[in-house]
Amino acid sequence: MKPVKTLLSEQDMPKQWYNIQADLPTPLAPPYHPATMQIVTPEQMNVIFPMSLIEQEMSDKRWWEIPDEVLQILALWRPTPLQRAYNLEKALGTPAKIYFKNESVSPAGSHKPNTSVPQAYYNKKEGIKRIATETGAGQWGSAMSLATNMFGIECTVYMVRVSYDQKPYRKSMINTWGAEIFASPSTQTESGRKILAEDPDSPGSLGLAISEAVEDAAGRADTNYALGSVLNHVCMHQTIIGEEALRQFKAIGEKPDVVIGCIGGGSNFAGIAFPFLREKMAGMDVRVLAIEPASCPTVTKGVYAYDYGDMAHMAPIVMMHTLGHTFMPPSIHAGGLRYHGMAPTVSRVVEDGLVEARAITQLECFESGVLFARTEGIIPAPESTHAIRGAVEEALIAKEEGKEKTILFNLSGHGHFDMSSYDAYFAGKLHNYRYPQELVDEALKHLPKVG
Ligand SMILES: *Cc1c(COP(=O)(O)O)cnc(C)c1O
Secondary structure, eight states, rough: OHHHHHEOOOGGOOOOOGGGGGGGGOOOOBBBBBTOOSSHHHHHHHSSSSSHHHHHHHHSEEEEEEEEEHHHHHHHTSSSSSSEEHHHHHHTOOEEEEEEEGGGTTTSSBBBBBHHHHHHHHHHHHOEOOOOOOSHHHHHHHHHHHHHTTOOEEEEEEEHHHHHOOOHHHHHHHHHTTOOEEEEEEEESHHHHHHHOOOOOTOOOOOHHHHHHHHHHTOOEEEEEEEESSSSHHHHTTHHHHHHHHHHHTTOOOOOOOEEEEEEEHHHHHHHHHHHHHHHHHOOOOEEEEETTSSSSSSHHSEEEEEEEETSSSSSSEEEEEEEEOEEEEHHHHHHHGBBBOOOHHHHHEEEEETTEEEOHHHHHHHHHHHHHHOOOOOOOOOOHEEEEEHHHHHHHHHHHHOOOOOEEEEEEBOTEEEEEHHHTTTTTOOOOOHHHHHHHHGGOOOOOOO
């Protein structure tokens, strides 16, 4: 039998996170305060974030120790397997080897607990009793409620209305882990009530749900806010994925030629890619590829500019690829990829030419996702089908060129709560949609003028 999984022992689990800010060819531009339009100070961020996370956010220290209490919880499902997709390779008739890092094995079903656990830990340590957060497709709300429950703090989740209706069992999961949840826009906050007054049937957006959660957290001293993607410390917590993968490739004496991840806010991609980018900057011959949906083409069609992180101008203004914070995305099924911005670190490495970006339409993604389910057995999250499609395209290029190639992609999560999306796909109800340039141009008129 050929080995399918490369496992690491708990003892060999990485004990440090990697901070790419230490090695960026161009340093990050500073974030600005949405009200004062001045550079944000750590004290201002402390209204909604604990000091230890702010320190991680703003530091260029290369390695950060993972606290033992955090490792102890991560070890419930980590290290995750590195798997070889033999059956997928065979179905494609490709000479390429396809490996994937299986982040779907976490209790919440995605990579997101890699950061919700440390975020809950640091908040608890600094005396915080409650977390307010948003969730798009429901993965982050699940991950945060799992983590807050483990550390004995409360959690309130604002879930984008369209996903709340599409994925009712995410709500059940969040309730099971002891958190409360509201569909966003909600009547709980000023930001939510304002949108509901304009449009009672608003499907909501991630930008709006963020506004609700930030408003909630800013209004209560015992409550902090937590974000599941985009921020530097979130991307750093995810690097445990790539650090494990480096160790696993070393164990089998191989090296990937291309590393692939899907990008919504950029965190799972950062997680698998940043450790390989460090090696690339040190001379490793490896391509790094980010895949986004054509319906929300933040990197390939947006601009690299300062923009608000949310609709209501409550989150900091950051330098990133953006479609404009007024972006109301179409109700596509890869809900976790519907964000107008991109992680500043991911945007930076794209700008510096270290990472290629590609936009793919959803029918191609679902086609490859279904092929993956039928060959490898795992039903992928709609978000993850973008990474799978990227890997399939690379494998088909290898076939055309008759060349061997080793491909690694991150399977960011499973799709067990997203079956309505698969139903829609099988019923022929999904259509390809490319976000029009005119709408991008219109939204870009509203960018803040700072920096
Ligand atoms: C949230 C999510 C994503 C997108 O978020 P990133 O920050 O870009 O990783 C991708 N896949 C899954 C399964 C998710 O839950």
